[in-house]
Amino acid sequence: METETLLLNMGPVHPSTHGVLRFKLRMDGEIIRDCQVVVGYLHRGTEKLGEMKTYLQFVPYTDRLDYIAAMPNNYSYVKAVEELAGIEVPLRAEYIRVLVMELNRIVNHLVFMGSLLLDLGASTMIMYGFREREKALQLYESLCGARMTFNYIRPGGVREDLPDGFIPKLREFIKDMEKRIPDYEDLINGNEIFLMRMKNIGVINAEEAINSGMTGPSLRGSGVDYDIRKVEPYSIYPDLDFKACMRSECDSLARYLVRVDEMRESLHILEQIADTMPEGKFINQRYGMAPTTGAPTAVMSFFPRIFTPRAGEVYSRIEAPKGELGFYVASDGTTKPYRVKIRSPSFCNLVALPKMVAGLKIPDLIAAFGTIDVVLGDVDR
């Protein structure tokens, strides 16, 4: 039977798009023939702002990119600046950085699980996810006073040292999470409806995924054993024992399962850090002045607020919870960056979506889109 195709607008305001994102769908009955993704509703000109702020002033703006997991954003930018300016970082600071980033990975994946299941119509998981996330956010609050936009990692180290009793609280969190993850698996993994919605939906093979610029857990769900923490190790990752989680089914279920496994690996990393956290300085003090008498040293940052890296350019990337997060920073030898370019994982992962959902139905689009795990602040910058 010949049918007409219908143009259907989904979004920009739609509960399952996790923000403001629009799909232009060409529908043949219930089947998606063509999907066009329209982005940009949350564009704030972050890259332009980068050119107008000093190196240190730009750090809080990076928090607003991927606001679910802001620590890796801080770190990725700071790492680029450090490579450009040749700044050394004390070992304790590196340990603290990896600690907060891996904790953020768990937070990110909890929100991912919660929102994915909510999109599929199961509202239990988001309650559990947010309950556990709250404990992690309280850890962050005790660390830097903020729950989501931290502004904590900065050139030379971190802003403040760990507060008293942080490590014991972290151990409690790890112990708690180790019990919770099997609970989630009991709740979700065997659920027949969940499996029917996820299995063989949104399939993309390894070659297409690489060509479309997919990175992170989404790529590892397509059977590519690639994790920047392993391939181009940075910070203290070479000293840590963990594995890059991978699945070869290439479908939505594989992308979901990779993230559940990653939470376990992150917990394992946190355990190692809790056991081996070295003593020492939390920020590089070589360039700075001595602490003023009487000032509380714990909240003093010794690294100069204004510094000038040599002229040059750098592209530096890390494995953020959503994929490859890179910063291109060019310096012209002044106190402000000449150009800041953000390579965000959410933006590049969306390129593959139309390919993944062609020939499926709208509920499958929601399931496949949920497993890519994008944050619109990161897409639109």
Next chain:
Amino acid sequence: MNPAEELKNALPNSVLSVGIQTNKPLAVIKKEDMLKVAAKVRDMGFDNLSVITGVDCVDRIEVIYNFFSYKKKQNLALKVVLDRSSPEIDSVVSIWKVADWLERETYDLVGIKFNGHPDLMRILLPEGWIGYPLRKDYDMKTEQFVTIGEDGEDIVSTDGSNLLRGQ
């Protein structure tokens, strides 16, 4: 031998110079030979195009491509220098699909035209936006107002007249 030197040996006429982009090998290439070099870069095993960056250097415009090879675990950066009055370069969408959005973004914010791109239009800013924000001479004083019209198209104005529709 690093990948940039390898590229220079293979295509001596297309590669102008080789250098370093902080830890990553960098090759500066001729803009006319972009597609030829891109095909060679793909054949060398660089299957992942990480990012395309456009930089306005006031007297010229630079485009920087960062590649990574999943097979060889190597990095490579390419740089092309363009004329600022009419920055144009061949699109590489036919080789790396991710270039579709990356090139649209560079066109949108820096104003570089990618010849042969299947659908070169603005991606982050609305169609009809005046100027390219990441150019150094972008006019930041003039406000621009955007509304979405009845037919779904973006309407941009500098005096806010489009905000008064229906009156």
